[in-house]
Amino acid sequence: MENQQTIQPLFHVLKSQQFTRPLLDELYEITNKVRRLAKTKEGLDFLRTILSDKRGMLYFVQPSTRTFLSFLNACQILGIQTSEIRDTNTSSEVKGESIYDTIRTFCSYVDVVIMRYPKAGFVEEIAQVMDQTPRPVPFINGGSGPDQHPTQALLDIYTLRQSFKDLGGLENKTIMMVGDLKRGRTVRSLTYLMKHFKGVKLIFVAPKYLQMGDDIKTFCQDVNIPFIESEDMNGLLPEADAVYMTRIQDEYDLNGESKALDYSKFHITVDNLKLLKPASIIMHPFPRRFEINIEVDKDPRAMYWRQERNGMWTRVAILAKIFNVHNKILNM
Amino acid sequence: MENQQTIQPLFHVLKSQQFTRPLLDELYEITNKVRRLAKTKEGLDFLRTILSDKRGMLYFVQPSTRTFLSFLNACQILGIQTSEIRDTNTSSEVKGESIYDTIRTFCSYVDVVIMRYPKAGFVEEIAQVMDQTPRPVPFINGGSGPDQHPTQALLDIYTLRQSFKDLGGLENKTIMMVGDLKRGRTVRSLTYLMKHFKGVKLIFVAPKYLQMGDDIKTFCQDVNIPFIESEDMNGLLPEADAVYMTRIQDEYDLNGESKALDYSKFHITVDNLKLLKPASIIMHPFPRRFEINIEVDKDPRAMYWRQERNGMWTRVAILAKIFNVHNKILNM
Amino acid sequence: MENQQTIQPLFHVLKSQQFTRPLLDELYEITNKVRRLAKTKEGLDFLRTILSDKRGMLYFVQPSTRTFLSFLNACQILGIQTSEIRDTNTSSEVKGESIYDTIRTFCSYVDVVIMRYPKAGFVEEIAQVMDQTPRPVPFINGGSGPDQHPTQALLDIYTLRQSFKDLGGLENKTIMMVGDLKRGRTVRSLTYLMKHFKGVKLIFVAPKYLQMGDDIKTFCQDVNIPFIESEDMNGLLPEADAVYMTRIQDEYDLNGESKALDYSKFHITVDNLKLLKPASIIMHPFPRRFEINIEVDKDPRAMYWRQERNGMWTRVAILAKIFNVHNKILNM
Structure with missing residues (x-):
């Protein structure tokens, strides 16, 4: 003590x-x-x-x-x-x-x-x-x-560590963040905490317009967190140990600009679930709309409901x- | 135990x-x-x-x-x-x-x-x-x-049994239900429970348009609960051991149809109270509008406030x- | 006991x-x-x-x-x-x-x-x-x-007595009430309690239109509480042991009449604070608008936050x- x-x-x-x-x-x-x-x-x-x-x-x-x-x-x-x-x-x-x-x-x-x-x-x-x-x-x-949403980040870290507790912890894992990374406070707050875990790699998947903010990317560079940016979720899914899905934060739209986007390629369904590794997990800070099909809830890799209770x-x-x-x- | x-x-x-x-x-x-x-x-x-x-x-x-x-x-x-x-x-x-x-x-x-x-x-x-x-x-x-409103029905049964506890219980009593029986979930839920009490008779008093639904009447027939339908509240009041008043549920009106009805003959006042037996009780699930005049509250047969606390x-x-x-x- | x-x-x-x-x-x-x-x-x-x-x-x-x-x-x-x-x-x-x-x-x-x-x-x-x-x-x-707002008056009396506890209590103090005395229920309720404290003097400072109601003034006369009415806050500030500020209750305006008033001479700022005795206190029932400048909060005579907690x-x-x-x- x-x-x-x-x-x-x-x-x-x-x-x-x-x-x-x-x-x-x-x-x-x-x-x-x-x-x-x-x-x-x-x-x-x-x-x-x-x-x-x-x-x-x-x-x-x-x-x-x-x-x-x-x-x-x-x-x-x-x-x-x-x-x-x-x-x-x-x-x-x-x-x-x-x-x-x-x-x-x-x-x-x-x-x-x-x-x-x-x-x-x-x-x-x-x-x-x-x-x-x-x-x-x-x-x-x-x-x-x-x-920011710091307590969300804390519960996310808790969920990641619990999920990887028999797999060497959060260290050396690849975390994919998907969706509205620009205005999603949860992914922003979570990224800041990643510096405490050695070997973590980040994949930022978003439509160009909603990619992760420069302040966060500069932070990653400063603390040596490797990251890549992409629009190709399916192509990168096989590399992810955790997929952190988020919804479009259209309450921050100025002119309904996010309505024009085709967001469907940033959705998880039972189909592209097959691309995911057996030990990977899927997270979501909620509320969700269409990012994760409700059928996915039954998959053991769906960790979001446990994440919520965490x-x-x-x-x-x-x-x-x-x-x-x-x-x-x-x-x- | x-x-x-x-x-x-x-x-x-x-x-x-x-x-x-x-x-x-x-x-x-x-x-x-x-x-x-x-x-x-x-x-x-x-x-x-x-x-x-x-x-x-x-x-x-x-x-x-x-x-x-x-x-x-x-x-x-x-x-x-x-x-x-x-x-x-x-x-x-x-x-x-x-x-x-x-x-x-x-x-x-x-x-x-x-x-x-x-x-x-x-x-x-x-x-x-x-x-x-x-x-x-x-x-x-x-x-x-x-x-439905099942917990309302449970408290109504409790109130009836308590009121008739020295009068042989709820068995063999005549219960009159008055008002908007069609859309009143409390009378619907309550009727379902009546089958557990032998000899109960029901009187459904309502304007034709708002009479008890067919599903409930079929239920009564199936489980042998005798009932009559009527628009004549005053004529039947002397037969009731309990009068269960309800309000018009006009929030379910499609075109304000219940506004056209003369509802006054389905009201209890100090006048028609005289028609009621001395040991009868008056109930109401609340909220009330004009179904029971506030003067009736002082009558010992008014059981609705105790019903509420029950x-x-x-x-x-x-x-x-x-x-x-x-x-x-x-x-x- | x-x-x-x-x-x-x-x-x-x-x-x-x-x-x-x-x-x-x-x-x-x-x-x-x-x-x-x-x-x-x-x-x-x-x-x-x-x-x-x-x-x-x-x-x-x-x-x-x-x-x-x-x-x-x-x-x-x-x-x-x-x-x-x-x-x-x-x-x-x-x-x-x-x-x-x-x-x-x-x-x-x-x-x-x-x-x-x-x-x-x-x-x-x-x-x-x-x-x-x-x-x-x-x-x-x-x-x-x-x-009326009687529990506000009780907490105000508590605050006054606590503040004057080493100064002989609330007895013989001069209390200035400032603002919308006409429609301010707190000053009304407080004045009624003043009769229990010998030697209290009241100063009612308000624009003429918002002066204390006749019922309260008659009450003061009946129970021998001396009071004066004035529009000159600054001139009278040196006499006050407590200054009780209130806001304009414009939610009771009939035609926005209080908008036309120049209310600024009924405000406390760091400037006219100098007119106040060192042992005096400033009170306010809250919420405030501009009656007390936020800079005044740091003055040890500002008692309103303690009053609130009281x-x-x-x-x-x-x-x-x-x-x-x-x-x-x-x-x-």
Whole structure:
């Protein structure tokens, strides 16, 4: 246990880049322990006492089912009581209050703020502003526009490591990312974490218009992650150890430009599934539209539903770590 | 206790027809015990430990106050923690996700899904689809369009039996159902349960256009429940042991057709109340409009407010039975 | 402790006028004790057992962030489980149910109803109606249109007393109220409580059109609270021990009349802050717009954020008193 005390504490969760390999390893270990404890009523009742003195705020200004419910259930698992605002029409912002006052109000009542906000970088900005007040609380970025979704990246890494646990881990694997890489915050956040795993290669498959952003590609070059860009999903499928599918983020279209694209060659069906290696896995951050045919769900390589449930467990681990009660769980 | 083990387990709650008399009797017994326990803080604190390891989802796509709040409070009584979606604008369906993926997502996080959905038969369909996944959870139908509302029927049966407990039970009683019998899911679900009580007679009072559906009338004939159809409420009131009032379900109108009807002769007021037997009771599933004048609330035969509260207790019993912890309650 | 038993019990919380000085003193004492207990996990875990057998309804028909969240968190601190309706589109009112039936429905399921409603006097009216039913529950007025906001007044009194605790208490202080005094329910409710503190003087600063209502001014005369009316905030700032700022309540405008006013001379900035005594405090019920420049937040005399957090603690005390478990807290 002693070496655990040398691992960095965690306060705000704002972007993937803040995570170190030891911290990823620790969160991985906590997540595994939480899952084991959750198999019995005794274990779940124990978990529910861990943060029974805390209250959290879920402030989700963009629509969300998964991330919202996943965080809410993670809070409940640890005994954190929650408030939620999902519809700003019922809040004081309609009376002309500034977003800063609204969020500082949350900080008056609760111990952690989990928020989704459409503006890139805003959660980070607000966390810095609130750090100057007498009662700073941790902020967790639950998705900041097309920018970042760090807890999604953490659960993705967890899922990859679990899937490859008998295959030497995530190291030396080839990860194919498919779809709207330009505006998909999940693939952006995930790529940042790949630098912690030696020998990982990336394949970015997207229509030219939606290829991965230059900032991420520069990052890969800087940290020596080899990557290729392509439009030929089927040709490259046989090389992938994991295929990470994403949907077109047309809510960020300016003029409906993504409607004009033929997206069908970036879809997984039972047909092109045959191109995939037997030990490969298919992931998706959800929600999906047509990227993965529903028939694929029955294939054992379809990992996305387990990935989704992993999100809840990973978020339990993150919350426990933030409040520095993770050793209570690990020592249980 | 031993004979309790022979009673069928309960998983999904989808429609009235699935309930047997022994199961109704068991739910009746659990409900009574829950009500007794709920009279003290000790009892309520005990109940709150019973399902403290469970989490539930309330997914209500149609407006609801009563059923929603009743289930939510039932969950809280048993310590079940809940998530809710009542406004689909805040969920991922706006991003083009299929309803199947949305609901399977709930199943990733929670242990029971309670849902109201406008499409007849849909809750049953979705339960079957989810039963094919690796993590099936119980589904509870909280109202499926004009089709069914099985937990309402269960609470109605509970209320009838409690009201007639010193009068020989529900057996041999005459139940009058009044109003929009065609599209009222509560009277439909309730009629299915009447076959378990010998000697019950039904009186269907409705404007011709809104009379009870043929499927239900055929059912009555098949299981030998005598019924009559009439438009003459006042003429038949003296024969009723229970009068079950319902409102016009004009949300299912295609062209405002129910607006043209004179509905006033299907109303209970302090005047025609005099026609009712002293030991009779008046019920209503709520919400009401003008079917029962508010002055009637003071009459001791007005049972609808108690019926409403019984709904919460009955739903506690249903949830305890589903998770097979009802004997913890019965043995307390 | 014995003399505590002579203090009046508390059931409904409807308007400021119902509070006596002994009751204010008792709530003040409970609030202080709650804050002390809330400093440790043990204390918070203890508080969460206090009302773990109770369930509450938050029915907020007008937009609210602060009062809603403050009450919700207060409930959570005491272990009260909650239901909420903040958007009447998802409830049975859309099916034509009367507000009386809707609210009586809440009373069927829960033990306390906390409500915000736009109509003056309505919470009081509904509480009286429900008192005639077999299962009356306490109602708490969380803001009744432009009329009253009694729990805001209680938290304001708490904040004033805490701020002046080493300065002889609230007695003999000069309180300046600034802004929309005509339609600002917080200043109205607060003024009613001032009669319990000897020697308090009031300064009402507002544009003529928005000056304090005659009913409140008559009240002041009747109970011998000296007050002056003025438009000259800066000229009077040096006399104030507390400045209570409010925003223009333009949601009550009939024809946008308050848009025509020059409101800038009723604003606090770092400039006119210099006019204020070193030991004075600045309060605001929030939300704010431009009444207090954000730069003022850093001044030690800015008490509004602490005031906001005091709201949560005061509401814990109110709930504990209503359910007569406050002595459990005081004796802890």
